[in-house]
Amino acid sequence: MPFGLPAHPPRWGNLALADLRTQPMTIVPPAACSGEKSGAGEGLALSISSALGALAGLASWLIAARLLPQADVGLAAAVVSAFILIAGITQLNLGLGLIRWLPVAGCHASPLVWRSLLLIMPLSAVVGLGYVVFVPDLARTAAGADGPLPLGMCLFALASAGWGVFIVHDYILVAIGKPWWTVWRNGLFAVVRITLLLVLGTAFGAQGVVLSWVGPIVVWIAVGSLVLLVVVRRFARRSPGSGVMPSRSEVVGFLGPTATAQVGYTLLLNQVPLVVILRFGPEAGAAFFIAWQATIVLETAANYYMHPLSARWAREPGRGAELTSSSRRSILKIFLPLLTLGAVLAGPGLSIFGPGYAAAADILRLLLLGLAFRLLVVHELGVRTAAGHGMAYARLHIASTLLVLVVALVVPASPDPDPNGVGADLLPVALGYVVVQVACAAHVVLVRLRERARRGGAQTGTTSTAAP
Structure with missing residues (x-):
């Protein structure tokens, strides 16, 4: 069964696999998440988070253009665009899946989250490694002028794996009733990344731009995962009943x-x-x-x-x-x-x-x-x-x-x-x-x-x- 589910998990309905659709769950909403409090505010929080990310991206590339030659900016942009593309594909749309399943997962919330993240991260890393094998110039940019090629490949794989779950963290926070945490999380990430760009971009050129992304991504995923470990468990304990798994x-x-x-x-x-x-x-x-x-x-x-x-x-x-x-x-x-x-x-x-x-x-x-x-x-x-x-x-x-x-x-x-x-x-x-x-x-x-x-x-x- 997916995500290590039991042989006969609770179901939302008798669903034929060929129908390729799922049904909404008929269940009493968790007290911690019910009501209109989590209505439009959730969408507004995610919209603001996405806007912060977009504005930070624009600001960072404008700064890079001021600091570096145009060729270096192009090399760095190729690396960043590539790992974001890989991460977007290998997320498997689990972000929207979790935002749909977590509200009624109850005591199953923690395993549902962790099994999802542990599926995305290695998949993104493996695909990322495969990508730089065929496009080694990306690894050369990440490694720097004198750096070993394996270093660049590892940095690219780390960025792919980290970004693969970075956005999924936002969906998890919304699903467990913490939508505005996504705004602070993305806003702080943007500030740290732009600050590192000012320091590393001047010193290391195109590699510095890549490092200004990879470093915060790795730290944010490590710290964010520990925070999720606590808040998801609290959410599961507050949820009434045993919950439902897909x-x-x-x-x-x-x-x-x-x-x-x-x-x-x-x-x-x-x-x-x-x-x-x-x-x-x-x-x-x-x-x-x-x-x-x-x-x-x-x-x-x-x-x-x-x-x-x-x-x-x-x-x-x-x-x-x-x-x-x-x-x-x-x-x-x-x-x-x-x-x-x-x-x-x-x-x-x-x-x-x-x-x-x-x-x-x-x-x-x-x-x-x-x-x-x-x-x-x-x-x-x-x-x-x-x-x-x-x-x-x-x-x-x-x-x-x-x-x-x-x-x-x-x-x-x-x-x-x-x-x-x-x-x-x-x-x-x-x-x-x-x-x-x-x-x-x-x-x-x-x-x-x-x-x-x-x-x-x-x-x-x-x-x-x-x-x-």
Whole structure:
């Protein structure tokens, strides 16, 4: 059984493996976690944490650009991007799984957490080692100019393993009712990492940038794991009853499709700007990259805002329809004004980077317009995760990802791109992104309307059958 489960663990329902979905748990919510106190605050805490991470990342690369030659910055960025990509893939989406299962795990909370972390860490390390075997330049950068190659390989593997569980710690804290700990944890991590960058970057160049990541990651995981050991045990002791553990079918049915979709999403964040750079030239591609990153920061915050819905749904499965409606109102109320503000400030904001970037202001506005429609898709992905509809989640996620990639690949590129015509050259890509998001949002709305009509018809039929 997964995670070392007993032969006949408590189940949430009779689930066929071929159905590839899990069901919400019908159980009395733990007293320590019930109520509205842990509602919108959980999503807000995760959104703030993700925003802190994004801003710290931007600040750190701006500092690195001031301290180091451009070539060193590129080498360091390649190492950091590579281990973050590996960690994102090898997390297997266990973060969302834990935020769904922990609230009702009871006395099983500690083994559920530790078996999950002990699965992610060695997997990330092994994949990381395999990666640097095929791309040894990453290990050379991590080891420094005169350092041995095995040292660089070990540093890369440590970073991959540590980052693989770094984000999962946030989900665990939310699931056990400590959402605001994630804000302090990520904020302090950012301060320490930037401070180390100022010291190590000056002394060791590209290797110093890598060390400014690896050092805090290792320390944060070691200390954070000890803290989790205490708080998870306390959470388990406060939980009433023996709790419920997920079965093999539920683990496979949830993680299989959702982890696949998450891999696609991780690739989307990196491949779209890369394709644009290769097809439209470095000048236009650089401007698009900055506009794309601004859009991705807001989308990531919206995704994080939806994650705690899984925990609330697990605690109160009977309120699924109500939670769906209230979370939709909340995400639109919070993020639509932010998108509007971003569109207004697109020109002045990009002009900080230079006139070449300011030419992409209309591109950024179109991307933000597309993201306004995509909020409905982000919300639907969160609902499908919370309801345990793993395959439906994967279909929507992968379809929306592939469509955007197709747009970036097939939109005609000018055979002689004009460096000063960034906006005109890339407008078709941005317009294609908007069209894809409008289509996906329309699909989501139609699916919801059909489900509502089906439920209404079922209720009418029940009433007619019961009538004298």
